[in-house]
Amino acid sequence: MxxxxxxxxxxxxxxxxxxxxxxxxxxxxxxxxxxxxxxxxxxxxxxxxxxxxxxxxxxxxxxxxxxxxxxxxxxxxxxxxxxxxxxxxxxxxxxxxxxxxxxxxxxxVTDVILESPVRPVTVGDHVTLRCIKRKKLKPSTKFDFYKDGVHVNTSSTGEMILHNISLSDQGLYKCNVSEKGFTKENLLQVKAVLLELPDRPVLEGENVTLFCRDKMAASNYTTFFYKDDEMIGNSSSGKLTLNKVFKTDEGVYKCQTSEDRESEEQWLAVRGGNSFSTSDVSGVTHFNMFYLSGLIALPVLLFVLVFIYKKYKGPPVTNEEDEAKYTALTKRDTSLYHELKPPNSTC
Missing domain, CATH: 2.60.40.10 (Immunoglobulins)
Incomplete structure (x- = not known):
């Protein structure tokens, strides 16, 4: 188990x-x-x-x-x-x-709030902001949205969609419902740089490549890679390879381009070399299937053997029945012996 x-x-x-x-x-x-x-x-x-x-x-x-x-x-x-x-x-x-x-x-304690992304969004994404009221309130037909204190949109549905978002869309947003006033402001963060890490924890001894892409930079730019806020290397190709990683390579990574834009931080997890690999998981699966099959089959086999044994052994015989049969057999054998015994036999 x-x-x-x-x-x-x-x-x-x-x-x-x-x-x-x-x-x-x-x-x-x-x-x-x-x-x-x-x-x-x-x-x-x-x-x-x-x-x-x-x-x-x-x-x-x-x-x-x-x-x-x-x-x-x-x-x-x-x-x-x-x-x-x-x-x-x-x-x-x-x-x-x-x-x-x-x-x-x-x-x-107010009756209206602004719903916006919790995490930074990426350039090119579509982002929806929602102005939400308590359910008990009467429906509203006018919702006003503001960015950095400036009115940017009016909606009848309570939603504002930002299409193909850019860095200029970053800022403080709030909404207003005429009869209930303004919400508090939320910061919408926009990132143009993406850091790509392996989609799983890596094992010690593996080679790990980090990829950094700036969606708004020119074709030629330099990328700087950081671990725990300390620079560990730079590249003109947007990638950095960590050869034969160890547990000490585990940490928080980010990248920054020569355009002075940086990515969101990400955690790289490193497991010990004796951790399970995908092939190990397959082996464990086969082992468990065999083990579980045995646990299920054993009680069934024992039941069948007991049933067969009882069926062919016949009903049990009590001690009284054994004694009676033995006594009858002894008397019959004794009579037969006396009939057949030679006249001069001393036995």
Whole structure:
């Protein structure tokens, strides 16, 4: 059973995309109405073999605290009913003090909020902003959207779609419903540079290639690669290869182009050389199928053998029946012996 659980864990790890350094917010938004619920999880934070907890900064007391009521609890944090006091920065942290990026969550007592992406978006994406009211309120026919304090759009549906987004779309957004006023502002971050890492944790000894693409740069530009905020190399081809990685190569990576634009940070996880590979998983699968088949077949085989044994052995004979048969047989043999015994026999 332990082997089966380990196998499923490995499969789950291999199916994940590149591990990121942002906590996951559910629902995916930064503003929340009072009394609604919130879940903060760190799936893919560093790697699945490291325990992590969700922490937050208490804005009122200006101190950090655990998101969970049990301060020693690891894993996701779920808040069933939000209050303004739950506003603040949320992040993930492991036992060895590795930290993710921080996400600013705002809980408001007003009746309208702005829903926007939690993470930075990429140049060329299509982004939807939504102005959301409490369900109990009357329907509205006019929603106004603002960027950096300037009116940019009016909508009858409460949605504003930014097509083929560019760096100029980055900024502070808010919306307004005439009878309920303005929402708080959300920062929409736009990235033109993409850093591509392997879509799985890598094993020690593997060669790992990092790819960096600037969607807005000219054809010729220099790329600088960083690990834990320290430059580790540069390239004119937009790629950097890490030869035979070790556990010390695990960390937060990003890239920056000569156009002074940088990518979002990403976590590269490195597992020990004795970790399972894809072929190992296949072997474990075959082993478990054989093992489980044996566990199922053994009781059935024992039942069949017992049934056959009882059927052909016949009904059990009691001790009284044995004694009676033995006595009758003895008397009959004695009579027969006396009839056949020679006259002069001394036996």
């Amino acid at each position: 332990n082997v089966l659980v380990l196998m499923l864990t490995v499969l789950n790890c291999l199916s994940k995309a590149s591990e990121r350094t942002f906590p996951r917010i559910v629902p995916s938004q930064l503003q929340f109405l009072e009394y609604t619920n919130l879940t903060v999880t760190c799936e893919g934070f560093f790697n699945d073999m490291i325990q992590w907890r969700v922490l937050r900064k208490d804005e009122k007391r200006n101190r950090r605290t655990s998101c969970n009521k049990n301060t020693d609890a690891f894993g996701a944090c779920h808040i069933e009913a939000l209050y303004p006091s739950d506003s603040g920065e949320y992040w993930c942290e492991s036992d060895d003090k590795r930290r993710s990026e921080r996400v600013q969550v705002t809980v408001t």
